Amino acid sequence: MRAVAPYLLNSFALASLAFACTALVAANTACAQTPSTELRPPAVIDAPAPAYPEAERTAGRAADVELRLTLDAEGNLAEATIVRSAGQAFDAEALQSVWSWVFAPATRGGTPIPSTFNAVVHFDAPTPETLAGTASPPVAATASTAGASSAPSGSVTATSPAVTDAPPASTNAVEDAAGFAATGQVAKLPPPRGASEFVVERDVLEAAPHHEAADMLRAVPGVFIARPEGDAVAHKVTLRGFDADHGQDIAFTAAGVPLNQPSHIHGQGYTDLGFILPEAVRYIRVREGVYDPLQGDFAVAGSVDFDLAVERRGLRSRSTYGSFSTFRQLLLWAPEGQSDETFAGASYRQSDGFGQNRASRSGGAMAQYSFGDDWRVTMTGWVFGARAGSAGVLRREDIDAGLVDFHDTYPDATARAQSAFSSQAVLAAHLEHDGDDGSVTEAGLWVGTFNFRSKLNFTGYTRRSTFDPAWIGRGDLIEQHNADLALGFHARYRTPTYEPVEWAKGSIEFGLSTRVDNIDQQQNLLESPQNQTWDQLVDASITGADVGAWVDAHVDLTKYVQLHGGVRADALFYDVEDALGNFIPAIRRESYIVGFRRNAFGLAAGPRVSVTVAPVEWMKLIAAYGQGFRSPQARQLQDGETAPYTKVHSGDLGARFSFGRNEELTLTTAAYLTKLSDDVAFEPAEARVERIGPTTRVGGVFYATARPWRGWLSSLSVTYVHATLDAPPPATADNPTPAFQDGQLLPYVPPWVVRLDSKVEEPLFSLGDDAVYGSIGAGVSYLSPRPLPFSEFADPVALVDASMGARWRNLELNIEAYNLFNSSYAASEYSFVSNWDPGAAPSRLPARHVAAGAPFTLLASLGVRL
């Protein structure tokens, strides 16, 4: 607390000021809807109703077609493209219709300017009367313009200065839009199953600077993310009271492809997000809790889904250079005329690192192609590789004594030998069909290969070889290798909506999700600098399969109540070939051949239910309960064992509020309870997670977003958790009676996580015929002291990242500052036994260790769009 106190004060002074200002403005905007005197959006003066398509009369469904419209300065329609299709017939009618509309151009200070915005053309379902005869009058259709403030779907381009506090652009035929927050792909998402379900859109994600896509997760309520083991090892993530380590408690997907690797040797559910191009993230959907049957393995704390799309079309180049010789080059191509989901990009990054042994190189390419209208096909693929040094961890007392610098590593060959390498390649295909009858059909197939090798030394010199007990003191450089070849398939079908009575309607969904993993993994001890192997700890091949199926019902009772209820069951199979099983110690005579083969099967099933009550338009009350699971580490299973799945019971009660015509202000508050039957925590001595017993988390989350007008936004989240161990940890040979007391706090879980993101972008002046836009953004993160094992507490973390940028025509210049106040913070802290002074009697008491976070870092980026 001592060292970071000034940063805390600075951070929260800024945070409070920024959010208070934005929220006040937003509240005022939401309440008063006062028009802007400077910017006015384009308006639809006349929008004749399109005819209901004859081809759809038999089905007789309602439909919405969303279009992107570009106006010139005179208010003439220059371009119209389909953003969200409702089928060929509806699309054609909508397209034909908008060309007959009459518009008023957007203005700045009274001067007409070009603009781009989204509009929704709505077709009502025909009534029996309109179906009765062929001479019936056209079915009325309405159109609506989507609000235009910093639309995540990209409905507003750089030339669109529309503001949300302007009068609604409406005529008799044009209704107010639901707002930018409900446009594009976000609008296609199903309603939230829990109050703690968030869709963090691109404007919030990019408000603060970020090195990579995973850093965007800091904008998600309850999340803190860091990369303490170097740039080639996956991030460590904290979510709503869970130290999810490298992904054990969070089910990650990108473009629908599951990313967690089961039974990974470095951590169950290991997930490396380094391949995701941050420029290609449209939004992140976070479901905190387990209330949706779609959530499968690892959805213990919840699930995180990256939606990939590029809204600004064209070719983009971005070059970044800055502190520690960090360099990044991005090339991103989003071909004109294709949907936002179609793009291709590549990036390369290198850095000398912010301390000794932290240099890194990484690069990858990602492409996605989406085509088809009725049956939409999306092909996604990526290749990524990274190699990085790792400084490892340092004993806090050694830093305090000046023996080693906070950002450096020990001057020791085994410490300097730490590094990691990772690579992955994935190919996926997704098929989606929205039936005319309201049904939904989806199917996906993916294949991926993931390779990981790390050499990390957490403990210095404590290990003795099991191969030859006389071998000792050679350094605990643990080499881990994991190679996973995975294949998966998922499909779901939602029936047409059945409406037996006027006040009730519903549908049922059936789904299937499968994956097969073929894993090879090894763990050895290496003696640096020659990397000679001096002990073999793991050598196993694992075949794992997960077959999940679910049924889910959705019922609307009047317009006020929604019920969701379903059940999901997963069957998991494991076959383990443990080459070191039944190991024969050196002191025993060999009487058999080393090796052990075993297999296990288990079933995890549980319900997921939720109730949403919307008594008024601006408020939703949601209660949810669900049971989820985490698969076991296969290598730890015994032959024939019923797999000891971690069962999670998750409950959530909360409210969501939205204010303003375009949801300029949204508030969410929720209380939650999560109980795990068998939790795990990171064990540094083995560089992997170990069982700690049943746990309980109770807490609350508050989340607010404010978008008072275009270019202004703030997002604030406050998450609290009280995470406790419910029973003593499992006894082990070296700790037969683990210490325990009622109410004992879980290690590594920060009780408070606070995050603020703010950004302002405004036109500054004109250069030539175009405006120069300037922007400033900031992200503030705070973690309260985390309890550590053995009566220790980590220091709090307070970080401020900030950026300034300017853009003119196709040029962008950004200055990004990370850790603005140069806080010496620990990306992660542990408490365990180590010996980094081999010349002295070793301490066997657990001691605080830290992995340093990055100091102040300044990067400059120059971008060009063609």
Next chain:
Amino acid sequence: MSRERTVARTNFRVALGTCLLAWLTTVGATCGDTGQTHVTAEVVGHGVGDTTFESAGWSVTLTRADVAFGPAYFCATTAADVDLCPAAVAETLDVGVVDGLSADLQPLGILEGDTQTVRSATYDFGITWLATEPAPLPAREAPGGHSARFLGTAVRGADSFDFALDLDITSANQGDIAIRGARTEHELSTRTERLEVTVDVVAWWAGVDFDALFADAAAAPGERLVIDPNGLNAGVVRTGMTSRALPEFTWIDN
């Protein structure tokens, strides 16, 4: 103020009020503790107060018995070695010297640990074989670089001789501790204020063949006999220190 604005503000206040109430309920209902608590205690050593004993007609008086103690590790397991006790409940890395002839408490160092049950002790007598060293090394505090240094006089009638023994107690294997799994049980808590280490040096010398030593001493009359540390009689003392009469641990709570 328009009606629309009034309604909107009321809605906003309802929302904020709901959020605040939910938070007060959630946070107010909880509190926490960290589980284990760090403990420090003084480590002291002493003898049993005996300096003289009888052995096969010999009246033996020990005039010096300096015994190095430490480092010491206290484990949750009953049979503790480096592999079975990778993390100790408590430890003292200090090496102190106990005057085994004095019953007075003598400071040896500071014990540090966390609240938990101690079931065994693992320790060195001032000489440690580090995992990274090819041979055992004495601590700076070890008397003369040895685990124990004894001086004494043996008298039987008109016969007498002075003797000396410097003894090194080392582990058998690199990286090991000399004494592993010595029994001691205590619930280490914040009330624990002192650990007393009792050495019974007289018991260690019981069984020594003073007749044989006298025979050795006769080879150099008038000179103090320096007992061969690798000989049988030194072995008796070694056995006393390492198994027959291990130091006893007494935990003192306030």
